[in-house]
Amino acid sequence: MSEDDTFEGLAATITEGYHAVQEATCLEDVYDLLDYLGDEVKHYYPHIACKVNCPVCCKGMHQPMITAAEFELILFYLTELPDVIQDEVVRRARYYVSMYRDALILQHNLVNNPDKYAGQDLGGLYKTLTQSFRETSCPFLVVDRCGIYPVRPAKCRMQGNSLAKVGDDVRFNSCLPEISSMDQYLREKGSRRLTMPLWNVFEQVVTLFNPKESMVATLPVWLITHVVGDKLTDEVNPNPSVNL
Ligand code: SF4
Ligand code: SF4
Structure with a gap:
């Protein structure tokens, strides 16, 4: 049996996953499927080092842009938590947005309104963003662990165990140390x-659960636009106390 033959089982599981995700009736179904596929991938590639308290991909530019539907699940989860934790989430969101306001606006517009930057040096703009966010962490990272693990977004679930198509390139969707370790393997x-x-296949399905034309945004942006007074709310606040 050749090396590649041993991966046929995994290839078949992934193909089944592509079919199954088209039948998903809610985001939770998609999340369950992603967790299952992630475990399968790690079974076939046991050297992959991802584990619960491995936070590099929760920092800097790695942090996910997420959809309204994904944030809705997170918000519901948060509002069930004790007040003291919700207060800390609000504090972190405010701090993040006040520190990185300009970079957040640029990132948000590049993703949601790319036409605005037609003809500009996109590579340069992304380099600026990488630099601006280099010291940041996801507001939900607590002592190198995800504080919203059961409802973490789809992108976080697939980090380190998937491929991503960017333009004509298909790349291993992981952090730099893992990319180089996979390269050596x-x-x-x-x-x-x-x-x-x-x-990308799963990203499309996640998008289908959203209201038409709704934006994608980073977690600090979703959070700050759902704070009224000092409390998290399920209504959108268009004028958060730290203006965006
Ligand atoms: S992708 Fe890298 S940083 Fe993220 S969990 Fe895996 S090993 Fe850790
Ligand atoms: S939601 Fe959790 S897993 Fe995702 S970037 Fe934030 S801390 Fe990391």
């Missing part, structure tokens, strides 16, 4: 073939 194996689910 493939070199030793003598094959460049990587059998992993493609994030």
Whole structure:
């Protein structure tokens, strides 16, 4: 049996996953499927180092842009938590937005209104963002652990165990140390073939659960636009006390 044959089981599981996700009736179904596929991938690639308290991909520019439907689940989860934790979430959101306001606006517009930057040096703008966010962490990262693990977004679930198509390139969707460790593994194996689910397929399905035309945004932006007074609310506050 060749090396590649041993991955046929995983390839078949992923194909089934592509079919199953089209039948998903709620985001939770998608999340369950992603967790299952992530475990399968790690079973076939046991050297992948992702674990619960591994936070590099929760920092800097790695932090996810998420949809309204995903934030709704997070908000529901948060509002069930004790007041003291909600207060801390509000405090973190305010701090984040006051520190990184300009970078957040640029990032938000680049993703939601890219036409505005037609003809500009996009590579340069993304470099600026990477630099601006280099010291940041997701507001939900608590002592190197995800504070909203049961409702973490789809992107977080697929980090480290999926591929992502960007333009014409298909890349391993992971942090730099893992990309280089995978590169070494493939070199030793003598094959460049990587059998992993493609994030873009699941991203499309996640988007389908959203109201039409709704934005995607980073967690600090979602949070700050759902604070009224000092409390989290399920209504959108268009004039948060730290203006965006
Ligand atoms: S992708 Fe990298 S930083 Fe993220 S969990 Fe996996 S090993 Fe850790
Ligand atoms: S939601 Fe959790 S897993 Fe995702 S970036 Fe934030 S802390 Fe990390």
